[in-house]
Amino acid sequence: MDRECVSALPRVCEVLAASGGSLPDDTSLEKLLDWFTELSEAGVSLLEACPCLLGFVSAVVSNDAASEPSVLSFTLKLTGLLAASEDGFKVLQDSVLDRVFDFRHWQAAGLWEDPCIRIGWIQGLRTMLQHSQALDFFVQADFTEPLLQLQTDTSLFVASAASQTLAHVLLLCQSVPSPEGRHRETIPVETDGKYSAVVAGFCDYLKKSLVPKEASQLHGSQQVLKLLAKLLTRAGPPLRDRLLLTVSDPLEELVTTNYSQLTLPLMDVILAAHSSCGGGERVARLLSVMLSARNPADLVHAAAAFLRSSHPDPDNRARSAGVLLLPLDVITGLALLGADSSADQHRSSVMEQLRRKTSCVSMICISLTNVPQVTSTAPDCLPCSPAEIVSAVLSVLRLCSGDSPSSSPGCAEVLRNVTGSGRVQKCALDALSALSSSSGVKVLLVEVFTLLIQYLNSPASDPSVIQKSYQVLVKWVDVCADLSDVTEQLREDLVQVVRKRVCDVRWEVRDSTVEFLGHLAAAPASLASDKEKARNALECLPGGRCATVPLLQEALQDPEGYVRASSVSALALTLAPSWQQGAAPPQQEAEIVTRLLEILSQDTQGFSRRAVIRFFVAWISSCSSPSSCSLLTQSIPSILSRGSADLDWEVKVHTLELAELLLDRASESRRHPYAVTPDRTSTHARAVESDPVSMLNSLVDQGVFSALLSGLVDCDRPVGLKACQLLIRLRDTVCPLLLGDQDVSDALVSGSRASCELPGCGWAREVRRILGTATAPRNVHGADGLGPEDRGEEEEEEPAVRVGVCDALRRLRLDERLAVLAQSSDHVHNSPLSLLQDILTVSRTKTHLDSQLGQEVIVDCY
């Protein structure tokens, strides 16, 4: 612990004990507690390191009437923390522990009314309960009763904390850490008399409060069920069995009461019981009642919960699948369920629910949302094949668009509820997306395509529905290895609809269309014949890349920044194959690059500028050799200079990523001078690159070095950090080499030492200042032996100077900078010392103000 902190702490304790009301802000005490927690977790004994804390606790507790509730609450939590270690517990037990946790005392003092005291008490206990002595203390003091009462506290925070603490106590009761060692020892609940009272008390409470007597108690029951579910999943056999024995009757009663709100928590409890004890007969019966005998709305919830729990129980999985498929069966009229399905008995009541608008939409949505769980069930448990489920989902989508009548009898009212419902459409599209990977569904590919294109084409489709339709389409394109299954007409239709949607009035639609083109370009697909080499899905569409690139180019001019950004990314994905093939850039690409550089320097939206930099990063990474990307190589200096001068920090970080890529490229070619590169003609180039000086010079020429230097002095920390790391890497790889070869290089290439020009303004002035303070200016020149030095006044624009790259790298004090940059920007402000000082300062100010009696205190908060 910091020496300064140690010395400040006693004064802070005094201040808190005396006038806790004057705190810098209401989070100060929490920050203080967090700091103590951190220390104690780091193995520091708080009482030894800060002996003043004990005094503080007794002072506050003995003078509780005068203390602020927040300070009291803090003290309770702190006491818990101090007593969490066995040594600390012993010290406190001898002095203040009884008094601190004596809730009757707090009640008598009228302080218990304040929720922050209650929560302090609960959390203090919770923190303390780490060892058997603490548990003994808990049992002796009989804290079970108040803790149970707090379960239904008016404050939700208190109730929740009490519930967690209770669970902790019960779990601790069954496995207390033995005093000797650190290993946990399981104590049979039934036999250990010490703790049985706690368990018995809790069991009584469960019996009483599980079944709500009136509607107002529903919330209480919900809480108890949640607690029970938590305990059942974590408790070992004796406690679990005891709990199950206790709750069996109330659970049975609950299962038959049909409280819809309790369905999910009840299901959680039953599932927890079912999975933990392997399904006793009673639990199995409860589960089957939950999955068969409730009203249809609750049934689908219960079935969904069961399937989500991924129990392997085949009977119940089949039953749940039936329950979830029934609404789809009813509404579409497709016989998804076999003739003898157990879910069939609910057919009429499901129809009843579907006739009501609200229950219809929610029920269909639950069914659709859980379709992936249904299909993940073993095929022999399913009443129908995944393909039939896909058909049903397609059918629902058709019903939603109002285009087709349901083949189900008596569904006219139901149809009215789903026609045009965006919620059902989105759920169905999600389901369709998930179903794409199911087995045997590819036969429906054409149907899926037809419907999705119809959705994309429909003027009634909401932008979010269109976006989802695109996503589903990409999913189905992904899984179908063979796009030739899709008819030529459909592919043509798709191209037509995309052409229309890139001109849509709504920017969201234009954005998702452009994104879709990008995804399509990234999706691998092939035409039927294996001989034909694999191409991306985009190429399988009529017109292929040539048809979509102009659309994307047009989208670069879009008035909406998001669309421009998406079109830049989509272009990157679309053009990537041609980069990999190393094709010479056609005119079109030159136009694109010009436009992208325009966006980079002129666009007002950060998204599009970020996308441009990422575009170039992608291009460079897929570019096999510089000569195959001459257009790109030419543009690098302007990309780097524009990118690093950007106002958006993310653009700058991306620019540094580009610089990093260039560094990698440079060092790779240097490290492997004889590596086989596709471009065999550039042996000369490789020879030059294998020389560190020329590599540095080429980095300087490309503007990489300037980009790194400007990043280093950037006011945005992530930018500075990244630049600093890169510069260090450069220094560590290149400079030792150069130093090692000093003699050789001096002799051979003394005239061509790598150097870089620093202009006299902006970031370069800052870099020059650092270099200037690091070394006498004369030395800069002395070391480099370069042109005449010209030092003007700092404020005026200075003429450019040249500095040696290696020299600068050594003198920039990069390691110191890295240490500073690696800390978060608020590290000073958030340090414990700062916190302690703040508390002291505020208290001093308050004392000072208090002394000026009679004077009006005007505090301007702003």
Place this chain on the structure above:
Amino acid sequence: MKLYCLSGHPTLPCNVLKFKSTTIMLDCGLDTTSVLNFLPLPLVHSPRLSKLPGWVSKDGTINLEKELKECAGRVFVDSQPEFCLPERELLDLSTIDVILISNYHCMMALPYITEHTGFTGTVYATEPTLQIGRLLMEELVNFMERVPKAQSATCWKNKEIQRLLPGSLKDAVDVWTWKRCYSLQEVNSALSKVQLVGYSQKVELFGAVQVSPLSSGYSLGSSNWIIQSHHEKVSYVSGSSLLTTHPQPMDQSSLKNSDVLILTGLTQIPTANPDGMLGEFCSNLAMTIRAGGNVLVPCYSSGVIYDLLECLYQFIESANLGTTPFYFISPVANSSLEFSQIFAEWLCHNKQTKVYLPEPPFPHAELIQTNKLKHYPSIHGDFSSEFRQPCVVFTGHPSLRFGDVVHFMELWGKSSLNTIIFTEPDFSYLDALAPYQPLSMKCVYCPIDTRLNFHQVSKLLKEVQPLHVVCPEQYTQPPVSQSHRSDLMLELQPPPMPYRRCSVLNLPFRRRYERVYILPELANSLVPSEVKPGISVATVSAVLHSKDNKHTLQSVPKPPPAPSSKKRKRMIEEPPVVLAPKSLLSGAVPLEGFLATLQKHGITEVKVEETPDGHILHLQAQDTLIQLEEDGTHILCDNNEPLRTTLRDLVLRFLQKL
């Protein structure tokens, strides 16, 4: 109260309401879909159209080569297009007292009704309705007269021949009543009978009923009408819209408490959301222009075009269409664009406030100023020299049978780069395109109909709760093409009364009350007596005077001074001397109280018998019966006048006298 239905077209209604001795025509829409059976009228000689083969029946027995032409498997009449008029035989049109017009689309048959029929009544319409209606009529006349056709085909209308004709011609109804377009003179004469009204202005018709237009939110000056007497209210809802477009919003609350609501003019495309269609319109337009093609928008010269231009105004920049010229070609293009800017008081609030800035309410003014939108009366003249492609052309007529649009169809139809975008919902686009087949041009159907849809109308009716709803029969069942959509029909309790062309409906309510005025001096002489707290009654003797559907009670004239013996004749004519009226009794005789009173008067032996109407009291000692019934009390007592009088007085104690 009767309703005569002269048109079966749900959005171009023509109904006649007989209500309290007045005969009111509600709208006179002209069904122009009949023109789809005719060949287009090209502005410039079209070799293609002139070379179409004539039609001869398969067996060669009927040869109508000159009248009928065949194109792409369909047969068209080669003659001046004709319209299907509202029914004129159902009732004598000269008996119509007034015609109420709800919007400019629903008045196109006006000259057929007011001219040459003996009509002498008044037409009521708002000012924008009149002015824009006039423009549309003038445009129609212009379109027809510009391309005169010497020949008028009539042979095909022969019933024997017509039933042998192919396709839609065979099924066309009442073809003999179809008429050629009216003349400009007839338009002027018809419109001279229009009297202007403002929203909520009350117009008295012969003292019998009051009519008042309400804003309907559909188009500039469009209105619904309230027709009411003192005790009855009929609402006439024609094309109405709840969407926020350019016109003043719809006044819904005034439709409340109607006895009958006549509902017409719902959207013709209930499945198409106007916003979605507008989006489709824009994206198809941009897609075509980007690909280097031209866009043709056949449209009316007023109405949705204002919204289209406003939407494009915002869209042009975002879609990089800044340099594309937009042309609006119509004989009335200029007037239509300018009229829209001057009817500020009839516009929605947003547009009204612009006028005070001052700015033109519609942004098409700026489009014209910046030369992005140009308008011309016709393709001849300036247009031909300034025409640049690719471009967007708005022009009429939406039926594609006459107007400048015919020229563009011939010009652009052959290239698949061009697109025709249908925005008007009145015509089937496939039928409209039939005489231009085969066509390479792309066709997009984006019907924009802002009128109420079924969802909106059922909400509206729930709100205003009329006792009875009358509507075209088409609204009582789902559309034929989507028979599964039970949401695309009216479902009401009680079910709406459907009508079709030539229906005569007895509207299901009886008039029970009539308002009668009392002159002040007569009122002064009345002596009210309170029968219940807050309710007083008085008897009145007076003379009822009825004139101009107003009824007044006047004092009975005083008997003239003593008759002179000379004028005997007069004496006979004098009214008889009026006796002072007996006071009237009211109230009920309570059984218990009456028995108690009888007992006080020594009558104790009373046997009470209950009857369906009240009670019979048998006074056994006196052998007397007293029948106490709801509307009368009888004392049956033989030859005992004192007892009868006593009993009568006892009964009267319980009753009030007036």
